[in-house]
Amino acid sequence: MKIVVIGAGVAGLSIGWRLRQSGAEVTVLERAQLARGATWASAGMIAAAAEIGSNDTPEGRLAHNSAALWPKFAQEIEAASDIGIGFRQDGTLIIARSDAEAAELQRRASTERRFLLANKARGLEPLLGEDVAGALLDLTEAQVDNRALGPALAVAFQRAGGKLQVNEPVVRIEVENGRAVAARTPFHMYRADAFVLAAGAWSSRIEGLPPEAVPPIIPVKGEMLALAPRNAAPPKRMIWGNGIYMLTRHGQLLLGATVTREGFDTRTTKQSAESLLERASAVIPGLTGWDVVEHWAGLRPGSLDDRPLIGPSALEGLFVASGQYRNGILFAPAIAELMRDIVLNGAAPEPTFDPRRFAKVEANA
Ligand SMILES: Cc1cc2nc3c(=O)[nH]c(=O)nc-3n(C[C@H](O)[C@H](O)[C@H](O)COP(=O)(O)OP(=O)(O)OC[C@H]3O[C@@H](n4cnc5c(N)ncnc54)[C@H](O)[C@@H]3O)c2cc1C
Structure with missing residues (x-):
């Protein structure tokens, strides 16, 4: 055939x-x-x-x-x-930043997904900020x-x-x-x-x-940033919270991603960069001084x-x-x-x- x-x-x-x-x-x-x-x-x-x-x-x-x-x-x-191709199965931490979010994560806990109190989560990822109220640790999640x-x-x-x-x-x-x-x-x-x-x-x-x-099929734009860590090791696990995800690749911390429907325009914008940095620094306050080394956009195939x-x-x-x-x-x-x-x-x-x-x-x- x-x-x-x-x-x-x-x-x-x-x-x-x-x-x-x-x-x-x-x-x-x-x-x-x-x-x-x-x-x-x-x-x-x-x-x-x-x-x-x-x-x-x-x-x-x-x-x-x-x-x-x-x-x-x-x-x-x-x-x-x-x-x-750098396949790594080192898990995700989904962060709660309020008691209500923590209760919701606790409901999702299972044998594969453990709920962690805030101090335990910070023990795993010391860069997490003080307002973390708990986290769900899923060790099955991976990246490539x-x-x-x-x-x-x-x-x-x-x-x-x-x-x-x-x-x-x-x-x-x-x-x-x-x-x-x-x-x-x-x-x-x-x-x-x-x-x-x-x-x-x-x-x-x-x-x-x-x-x-x-x-x-509709193009759905997503922008991302890569940061070079300064005076700190980036997180080991993927981190989700405050409407953003972060993951470490080749020593850089990737932040993503925006979701906008603007046709086939793939220009990056200052507003998106600021919004990604603001969301991320609410979860990891220490990244505020890190350098942005890449900013890019792509089009997801939406339906x-x-x-x-x-x-x-x-x-x-x-x-x-x-x-x-x-x-x-x-x-x-x-x-x-x-x-x-x-x-x-x-x-x-x-x-x-x-x-x-x-x-x-x-x-x-
Ligand atoms: C910022 C961002 C972050 C994302 N993060 C994740 C993630 O973490 N995990 C995840 O699972 N997914 C993620 N996605 C979604 C994922 O990237 C897409 O769903 C996936 O890549 C789609 O793959 P594809 O091969 O269908 O499309 P594409 O990778 O876009 O490939 C389509 C190809 O078709 C070619 N093409 C188009 N028209 C023609 C034509 N007429 N003739 C010949 N070739 C043509 C294009 O040039 C392109 O190379 C993310 C997407 C974005 C934008």
Whole structure:
């Protein structure tokens, strides 16, 4: 089976790799450089509990299943690419800053998630401020160096026999007799049996699709900062609290992230930097004097119901893997397996994530 994947972010590359490993002839087409979209801009957290909570919803199950796949996925990527991707499972501290927040965290405690009194939390992370009222320690949460992940996946995919074309945008899907038959770029027509649209925040911008097959994906901007610690070791664990997260990568403390809907604008703003610093310094007061060494923005692929789109579109031969919003790194190994089973074996998509749910809404309206 011949398959074209559109987009070389974490989604397109992981899906392409899994499809190739199952014997498909796979070409990934990337309009710019590989994995320089949201995959590069993200924080690389694999934070099912902190981001999504419990596993009693389809999204919770997707998140927790995918988090459980990550340790082996990371090992497999490193072995196949000979590139380290910095997967670390050293946990998250979710901070409460009032008694009400502490009571809420206490309710969420379980065998995997321990509630800590304030002094215990500060014992673990001495930089925490005085107004910490308690914390939830989750040792299952992990992180990966997302800027190494993309290139590593690309090598793993290519070593498995996949073809990757960068600087080649898909501008149009050609349709014949109600079926997607080719992806058109400025240079070539790629005919294939199936097409996987994994173009991140840009997934709705390909021409040629009937309206009901266009995935309603919306760019959701996120800005982040990296700080160089001064006279102190940065925290060991990821820290969540006061509407912000912080994590240490390559000795720097990353702060994230803003959430705004401003179209495809990726300019960074002074207001966002100030807001991130203000929120972070309420949790770790000592970081006020640390230097900002990087400030960047990226576009998350948001969807109309904030849930991912994983499965067939309303156009035969076209499949969608998008709308992962804040959790595309976390979801990557599970989405890759689901898409492999859907595209190659005709497995049914989880209804909550079926891209055709939006086509149905449109038809009913
Ligand atoms: C600031 C920020 C922090 C985040 N933190 C986290 C986190 O900690 N954990 C987590 O799980 N998620 C996080 N996310 C979300 C995560 O980054 C995304 O959900 C995920 O990267 C989406 O992956 P993707 O491959 O679908 O999209 P992308 O990585 O954006 O890749 C899409 C690719 O498609 C290409 N493309 C677009 N159009 C075309 C075309 N027409 N033809 C060919 N190629 C095309 C693009 O150039 C791009 O390379 C964060 C996002 C942001 C912005």
